[in-house]
Amino acid sequence: MTGGNSHGWPLWRRQITVLAVQEIGRSVFSRRALPVYLLAAMPIALALLRSIFMSESERAHPTHTTTEFAQVFHFFLLRFIVFFSAAVLFVKLFRGEILERSLHYHLLAPVRREVLAVGKYLGGVVASASILGATVVVTIVLFYLPHGRAGLSALTSASGLAEVAAYVATTVLACAAYGSLFLLAGLFFKNPMVPAVLFLGWEVLTPFLPGFLKVLSVVHYLGSLEPVPISQGPFALLAQPIPEWLAVAALVAISGGLLAIGAWKTRGLEVTYSAE
Amino acid sequence: MTAGTISVSNVSKFYGEVLGVNRVTVDIQPGLTGLVGPNGSGKSTLMHLLCGLLRPTRGSISVLGVSPDQPEELFRTVGYCTQYDSFPNGSTGSSFLNHTLALHGLDRAQADRRTREILDRVGLTEAGNRRIAGYSKGMRQRIKLAQAICHDPQVLILDEPLNGLDPMGRAEMIDLFKELARGGRHVIVSSHILHEVDLISDGVIMIHGGSVVAEGSIRAVRGEITAQPLQILVRCDQPHAIAARAFAMPHVVEARIVDGATGVLLRTTNAAAFFPELGRLILSSGVEVETVTPADESVHAVYDYLIGEGGGGR
Numbered sequence: 001m002t003g004g005n006s007h008g009w010p011l012w013r014r015q016i017t018v019l020a021v022q023e024i025g026r027s028v029f030s031r032r033a034l035p036v037y038l039l040a041a042m043p044i045a046l047a048l049l050r051s052i053f054m055s056e057s058e059r060a061h062p063t064h065t066t067t068e069f070a071q072v073f074h075f076f077l078l079r080f081i082v083f084f085s086a087a088v089l090f091v092k093l094f095r096g097e098i099l100e101r102s103l104h105y106h107l108l109a110p111v112r113r114e115v116l117a118v119g120k121y122l123g124g125v126v127a128s129a130s131i132l133g134a135t136v137v138v139t140i141v142l143f144y145l146p147h148g149r150a151g152l153s154a155l156t157s158a159s160g161l162a163e164v165a166a167y168v169a170t171t172v173l174a175c176a177a178y179g180s181l182f183l184l185a186g187l188f189f190k191n192p193m194v195p196a197v198l199f200l201g202w203e204v205l206t207p208f209l210p211g212f213l214k215v216l217s218v219v220h221y222l223g224s225l226e227p228v229p230i231s232q233g234p235f236a237l238l239a240q241p242i243p244e245w246l247a248v249a250a251l252v253a254i255s256g257g258l259l260a261i262g263a264w265k266t267r268g269l270e271v272t273y274s275a276e
Numbered sequence: 277m278t279a280g281t282i283s284v285s286n287v288s289k290f291y292g293e294v295l296g297v298n299r300v301t302v303d304i305q306p307g308l309t310g311l312v313g314p315n316g317s318g319k320s321t322l323m324h325l326l327c328g329l330l331r332p333t334r335g336s337i338s339v340l341g342v343s344p345d346q347p348e349e350l351f352r353t354v355g356y357c358t359q360y361d362s363f364p365n366g367s368t369g370s371s372f373l374n375h376t377l378a379l380h381g382l383d384r385a386q387a388d389r390r391t392r393e394i395l396d397r398v399g400l401t402e403a404g405n406r407r408i409a410g411y412s413k414g415m416r417q418r419i420k421l422a423q424a425i426c427h428d429p430q431v432l433i434l435d436e437p438l439n440g441l442d443p444m445g446r447a448e449m450i451d452l453f454k455e456l457a458r459g460g461r462h463v464i465v466s467s468h469i470l471h472e473v474d475l476i477s478d479g480v481i482m483i484h485g486g487s488v489v490a491e492g493s494i495r496a497v498r499g500e501i502t503a504q505p506l507q508i509l510v511r512c513d514q515p516h517a518i519a520a521r522a523f524a525m526p527h528v529v530e531a532r533i534v535d536g537a538t539g540v541l542l543r544t545t546n547a548a549a550f551f552p553e554l555g556r557l558i559l560s561s562g563v564e565v566e567t568v569t570p571a572d573e574s575v576h577a578v579y580d581y582l583i584g585e586g587g588g589g590r
Contacts, residue, residue, distance in 0.1 A: 268331065272330070
């Protein structure tokens with residue numbers, strides 16, 4: 001072979017970059033991304049409708065905007081938009097290529113299967129975090145914009161910018177955690193939508209679960225990172241709040257652990273397209 | 277099991293309860309090897325097993341000393357052109373090769389240069405920047421082949437590589453396979469077109485019902501089929517004279533005048549005794565002989581004896 005003599009980490013790093021860049025291209029610029037863009041457009045449309053139908057008195061006082069956005073972020077953006085966007089993008093990392101019968105090209109390259117899994121996963125994280133992070137920023141701006149100068153100054157103040165940063169960081173971690181879960185679902189299940197719906201049910205039930213079960217959900221940790229606390233309703237069981245560092249560590253550990261299982265699964269992956 | 281050969285040792289593969297291949301043991305030497313068998317016989321399964329796309333249910337495989345479950349090492353020396361006629365969505369010929377070469381660790385400049393070389397080698401220079409989705413069947417076959425050879429592998433495994441190619445394309449590809457095999461590489465080609473396998477192969481592996489029924493050079497395999505008399509075609513000016521005298525030999529079971537009396541087809545059960553006796557017969561009869569050629573030392577004939585209508589004749 002002419003060139004390409006590197007081995008070990010330098011080669012793996014290069015291969016991960018190549019795989020991630022390809023996956024970003026597919027997830028951001030191809031037809032595969034269309035459902036994600038449609039999902040991402042929904043909170044933006046909601047924010048636009050809110051600004052259109054806002055009364056003059058509401059427009060003059062941005063008092064409730066912070067809590068309104070916090071609720072939209074938690075119940076709509078995080079639980080619905082990010083969840084299903086991650087499902088669409090990450091399930092297709094392997095399952096999509098199996099269905100289009102092109103996965104074998106990756107399996108016929110001198111790439112460790114673990115490297116393949118990591119490269120694809122990182123590409124998915126960058127792509128989903130970029131699209132959904134931008135969605136969060138645009139939505140929050142559209143929430144504050146109708147309030148004119150008062151809204152803009154609230155948004156661009158130090159605390160406002162810190163809130164935006166916290167929401168974007170929460171979104172990125174949500175993409176990483178849900179992404180690893182759906183990568184795994186795509187590897188283990190021929191129809192990953194069934195486990196996705198079951199997991200969504202579990203996430204929805206989380207507020208009503210006792211503390212020792214809450215720790216088994218992703219949204220429990222994501223909720224701890226949201227800058228504005230929100231009410232989960234009268235029937236929710238309260239639990240001790242988790243320190244931010246612990247929530248971040250737990251989400252990173254969940255993502256890493258699920259990715260490790262996924263990488264292990266890819267080691268035994270066989271190409272039997274006719275059976276799919 | 278040596279580092280210079282491809283060794284398949286007692287390998288079986290089952291898809292649930294369905295048999296893929298059963299207790300296959302072969303050693304494949306460098307050169308061009310034809311893998312022959314009817315549809316569903318296990319050819320593609322065996323090729324997938326050699327490349328790690330499938331894992332054996334039992335048995336072991338070594339490709340030049342490397343196990344197929346080590347892709348990082350294996351695909352530095354192995355290239356595989358599969359039968360799947362599908363490609364990553366939106367790929368152009370160039371981007372498809374470039375991506376593969378980047379995964380081999382080449383930097384952008386090296387990958388670009390190599391991509392141009394390989395596109396040129398398979399005759400796709402003009403079409404390199406077009407989407408593969410718009411390629412003809414023959415062009416798709418060529419780009420798959422380009423992907424398999426782009427890293428200059430020592431082992432090339434080609435599953436029906438001539439499918440969809442026009443006659444000119446077939447001739448070009450056959451020349452390319454021969455050239456690659458001459459360089460000391462292992463080139464394993466499966467094809468259902470037996471005539472082509474005959475033209476290109478140094479040896480064959482015949483597979484049927486998931487089991488290897490014969491392997492080796494065509495002549496050696498034919499020699500082992502003792503139940504079927506060997507056929508020899510003698511082209512000469514007096515075929516009737518040759519037929520009459522040859523039929524007196526105890527091991528000649530048939531003598532038939534063929535092709536408008538320009539030759540005689542003889543069938544013998546003892547090839548070792550036949551050829552010296554035929555030589556003496558020709559010298560003593562004064563017949564002018566143009567050629568003496570084995571008529572069934574071909575992949576087609578051997579296939580027919582072992583797998584086709586005459587199957588079970590070994």
